[in-house]
Amino acid sequence: MSLVRRQQAKDKWYLPGIFKGMGLTFGKMVKNLTVGRKRMPTLNYPEEKYEYSPRFKGNHVLTVKQDGSLRCTACMLCATNCPAECIRIVAAEHEDPTVEKYPISYEIDILRCVFCGFCEEACPVDAIRMGPEWQTPGVNGSEFVYDIRHLAYRPQLKGGIVSVVDETERHKAGI
């Protein structure tokens, strides 16, 4: 049995279909430009920006202590847990004997990051968080490798995000 449908007479004329489609498109365009403008599902980016929830896990932030120094202790747990292997840390001895290590370099290649949040979950001292920022503009590759200056002290953070860690919990974690 053949399943090929026989072409009907009305299908042989394609012009009515074209005019019907154009009428539909034109009608939608007029509606969107007039009465339906507020309900359009598209935004005029970058003039109009979508407001995500404050819980949105976007661009990374390295938190700071109350004195403004980095909270990160360069333990490498975030880099070890990162499935995209896009975190690179260079650790150094701290001159303060109560601080074991600190990062002299901390970089995230944001083009490789898959925003899984494992780095944030792995950190025992709340030194890295993912925030509601989601725009990552740049014109060349080097602008997508975020360094300490960007991760902790970019102007949008207004002096950095202060994190206060419970010292009892910190000792329990052995950091």
Ligand code: SF4
């Ligand atoms: S969000 Fe995931 S992929 Fe991105 S830096 Fe953190 S662990 Fe790596």
Ligand code: SF4
């Ligand atoms: S897990 Fe936290 S403390 Fe350890 S290196 Fe990463 S950001 Fe720093």
